[in-house]
Amino acid sequence: MFFNINILSLMLGFFFANILSTVPAQTGDWNIMSGAIIVTFNELLNKIIYKKKYINKILLLSLLNNIKIGIIYGLFVDAFKLGS
Template identity: 35%
Template sequence: MQNTRLNNLLDTAARSLSQWFVNPWRRFSLLLISFLFGFFLGSAVSTTAGQKAELDIFAAAFLVLLTEITSRLFYSRSFFAKQALWVEALNYLKVGFIYSLFLEAFKLGS
Protein backbone atom coordinates (compact mmCIF):
# COMPACT_ATOMS: atom_id res chain seq x y z
CA MET A 1 0.00 0.00 0.00
CA GLN A 2 1.01 3.57 -0.52
CA ASN A 3 2.12 5.63 2.43
CA THR A 4 -0.70 8.21 2.47
CA ARG A 5 -1.90 10.37 5.33
CA LEU A 6 -5.13 8.39 5.62
CA ASN A 7 -3.22 5.13 5.67
CA ASN A 8 -0.87 6.45 8.36
CA LEU A 9 -3.84 7.70 10.40
CA LEU A 10 -5.60 4.33 10.24
CA ASP A 11 -2.41 2.46 11.12
CA THR A 12 -1.80 4.74 14.11
CA ALA A 13 -5.40 4.38 15.29
CA ALA A 14 -5.29 0.59 14.97
CA ARG A 15 -1.97 0.41 16.79
CA SER A 16 -3.18 2.60 19.67
CA LEU A 17 -6.43 0.62 19.94
CA SER A 18 -4.53 -2.67 20.06
CA GLN A 19 -2.23 -1.21 22.75
CA TRP A 20 -5.31 -0.18 24.71
CA PHE A 21 -6.66 -3.75 24.69
CA VAL A 22 -3.38 -5.23 25.98
CA ASN A 23 -4.73 -4.63 29.48
CA PRO A 24 -6.31 -7.94 30.60
CA TRP A 25 -9.40 -6.31 32.16
CA ARG A 26 -10.17 -4.34 29.02
CA ARG A 27 -9.68 -7.45 26.91
CA PHE A 28 -11.95 -9.46 29.21
CA SER A 29 -14.63 -6.75 29.17
CA LEU A 30 -14.56 -6.63 25.37
CA LEU A 31 -14.93 -10.41 25.18
CA LEU A 32 -17.75 -10.37 27.73
CA ILE A 33 -19.57 -7.65 25.80
CA SER A 34 -19.11 -9.68 22.64
CA PHE A 35 -20.58 -12.78 24.33
CA LEU A 36 -23.58 -10.85 25.66
CA PHE A 37 -24.18 -9.18 22.29
CA GLY A 38 -24.14 -12.63 20.67
CA PHE A 39 -26.67 -13.78 23.27
CA PHE A 40 -28.87 -10.80 22.41
CA LEU A 41 -28.53 -11.48 18.69
CA GLY A 42 -29.56 -15.11 19.15
CA SER A 43 -32.63 -14.09 21.08
CA ALA A 44 -33.53 -11.39 18.56
CA VAL A 45 -33.03 -13.65 15.54
CA SER A 46 -35.12 -16.45 16.98
CA THR A 47 -38.03 -14.16 17.81
CA THR A 48 -38.03 -12.21 14.55
CA ALA A 49 -37.54 -15.23 12.32
CA GLY A 50 -40.41 -17.04 14.01
CA GLN A 51 -42.82 -14.16 13.54
CA LYS A 52 -43.22 -14.38 9.80
CA ALA A 53 -42.55 -18.09 9.38
CA GLU A 54 -41.29 -17.53 5.84
CA LEU A 55 -37.85 -18.61 4.68
CA ASP A 56 -37.07 -20.19 8.06
CA ILE A 57 -34.99 -22.94 6.49
CA PHE A 58 -32.92 -20.50 4.44
CA ALA A 59 -32.34 -18.24 7.44
CA ALA A 60 -31.26 -21.22 9.54
CA ALA A 61 -28.93 -22.43 6.78
CA PHE A 62 -27.40 -18.95 6.50
CA LEU A 63 -26.84 -18.76 10.28
CA VAL A 64 -25.27 -22.21 10.37
CA LEU A 65 -23.00 -21.20 7.49
CA LEU A 66 -21.89 -18.07 9.37
CA THR A 67 -21.16 -19.99 12.56
CA GLU A 68 -19.20 -22.62 10.65
CA ILE A 69 -17.12 -19.97 8.87
CA THR A 70 -16.40 -18.36 12.25
CA SER A 71 -15.36 -21.72 13.70
CA ARG A 72 -13.13 -22.43 10.71
CA LEU A 73 -11.49 -19.02 11.11
CA PHE A 74 -10.97 -19.40 14.86
CA TYR A 75 -9.76 -22.98 14.95
CA SER A 76 -7.42 -22.81 11.96
CA ARG A 77 -3.71 -23.22 12.64
CA SER A 78 -2.89 -19.68 11.55
CA PHE A 79 -4.97 -18.27 14.41
CA PHE A 80 -2.81 -19.79 17.12
CA ALA A 81 0.25 -18.17 15.58
CA LYS A 82 -1.02 -14.57 15.86
CA GLN A 83 -3.86 -14.51 18.46
CA ALA A 84 -5.93 -11.78 16.83
CA LEU A 85 -8.33 -10.04 19.21
CA TRP A 86 -11.08 -9.50 16.64
CA VAL A 87 -11.13 -13.22 15.82
CA GLU A 88 -11.41 -14.07 19.50
CA ALA A 89 -14.22 -11.53 19.96
CA LEU A 90 -15.98 -12.99 16.92
CA ASN A 91 -15.71 -16.47 18.45
CA TYR A 92 -17.23 -15.26 21.72
CA LEU A 93 -20.04 -13.63 19.73
CA LYS A 94 -20.63 -17.00 18.04
CA VAL A 95 -20.65 -18.86 21.36
CA GLY A 96 -23.19 -16.42 22.85
CA PHE A 97 -25.33 -16.70 19.73
CA ILE A 98 -25.38 -20.51 19.80
CA TYR A 99 -25.99 -20.58 23.56
CA SER A 100 -28.97 -18.27 23.13
CA LEU A 101 -30.41 -20.41 20.35
CA PHE A 102 -30.12 -23.51 22.55
CA LEU A 103 -31.92 -21.76 25.39
CA GLU A 104 -34.67 -20.62 23.02
CA ALA A 105 -35.05 -24.18 21.77
CA PHE A 106 -35.33 -25.48 25.33
CA LYS A 107 -38.00 -22.86 26.09
CA LEU A 108 -40.00 -23.91 23.04
CA GLY A 109 -39.62 -27.59 23.85
CA SER A 110 -40.98 -27.33 27.37
Protein backbone atom coordinates in the same frame (compact mmCIF):
# COMPACT_ATOMS: atom_id res chain seq x y z
CA MET B 1 -10.21 -4.89 30.56
CA PHE B 2 -9.91 -7.75 28.08
CA PHE B 3 -12.19 -9.89 30.27
CA ASN B 4 -14.91 -7.22 30.14
CA ILE B 5 -14.75 -7.05 26.35
CA ASN B 6 -15.06 -10.84 26.15
CA ILE B 7 -18.15 -10.86 28.37
CA LEU B 8 -19.66 -7.99 26.41
CA SER B 9 -19.14 -9.78 23.09
CA LEU B 10 -20.65 -12.97 24.55
CA MET B 11 -23.76 -11.05 25.63
CA LEU B 12 -23.90 -9.36 22.22
CA GLY B 13 -24.00 -12.79 20.61
CA PHE B 14 -26.78 -13.81 23.00
CA PHE B 15 -28.73 -10.70 21.96
CA PHE B 16 -28.18 -11.53 18.27
CA ALA B 17 -29.51 -15.03 18.91
CA ASN B 18 -32.74 -13.58 20.28
CA ILE B 19 -33.05 -11.38 17.20
CA LEU B 20 -32.28 -14.25 14.84
CA SER B 21 -34.81 -16.57 16.46
CA THR B 22 -37.74 -14.14 16.67
CA VAL B 23 -37.67 -11.78 13.69
CA PRO B 24 -37.56 -14.26 10.75
CA ALA B 25 -40.00 -16.62 12.45
CA GLN B 26 -42.83 -14.07 12.44
CA THR B 27 -44.04 -15.19 9.03
CA GLY B 28 -43.25 -18.87 9.49
CA ASP B 29 -41.74 -19.15 6.02
CA TRP B 30 -38.17 -18.22 6.91
CA ASN B 31 -37.41 -20.81 9.60
CA ILE B 32 -35.44 -23.16 7.35
CA MET B 33 -33.66 -20.34 5.52
CA SER B 34 -32.63 -18.55 8.71
CA GLY B 35 -31.38 -21.83 10.21
CA ALA B 36 -29.33 -22.52 7.08
CA ILE B 37 -27.85 -19.02 7.13
CA ILE B 38 -26.91 -19.31 10.81
CA VAL B 39 -25.25 -22.70 10.30
CA THR B 40 -23.37 -21.47 7.21
CA PHE B 41 -22.17 -18.36 9.02
CA ASN B 42 -21.10 -20.47 11.99
CA GLU B 43 -19.13 -22.93 9.86
CA LEU B 44 -17.42 -20.21 7.81
CA LEU B 45 -16.44 -18.41 10.99
CA ASN B 46 -15.09 -21.68 12.45
CA LYS B 47 -12.99 -22.18 9.34
CA ILE B 48 -11.51 -18.69 9.62
CA ILE B 49 -10.96 -18.75 13.37
CA TYR B 50 -9.53 -22.21 13.86
CA LYS B 51 -7.25 -22.06 10.81
CA LYS B 52 -5.14 -19.51 12.66
CA LYS B 53 -2.59 -20.81 15.14
CA TYR B 54 -2.67 -17.85 17.49
CA ILE B 55 -6.34 -17.19 18.09
CA ASN B 56 -5.80 -15.55 21.48
CA LYS B 57 -3.26 -13.12 20.05
CA ILE B 58 -5.71 -11.55 17.59
CA LEU B 59 -8.39 -9.56 19.41
CA LEU B 60 -10.87 -9.39 16.54
CA LEU B 61 -10.92 -13.17 16.02
CA SER B 62 -11.37 -13.72 19.73
CA LEU B 63 -14.31 -11.31 19.82
CA LEU B 64 -15.93 -12.94 16.78
CA ASN B 65 -15.49 -16.33 18.43
CA ASN B 66 -17.20 -15.06 21.60
CA ILE B 67 -20.08 -13.63 19.56
CA LYS B 68 -20.44 -16.99 17.81
CA ILE B 69 -20.49 -18.81 21.14
CA GLY B 70 -23.11 -16.36 22.42
CA ILE B 71 -25.29 -17.00 19.37
CA ILE B 72 -25.09 -20.76 19.84
CA TYR B 73 -25.82 -20.44 23.58
CA GLY B 74 -28.78 -18.13 22.91
CA LEU B 75 -30.27 -20.53 20.38
CA PHE B 76 -29.97 -23.41 22.87
CA VAL B 77 -31.74 -21.33 25.52
CA ASP B 78 -34.53 -20.49 23.08
CA ALA B 79 -34.88 -24.16 22.16
CA PHE B 80 -35.23 -25.09 25.83
CA LYS B 81 -37.83 -22.36 26.30
CA LEU B 82 -39.85 -23.74 23.39
CA GLY B 83 -39.52 -27.31 24.61
CA SER B 84 -40.89 -26.64 28.08
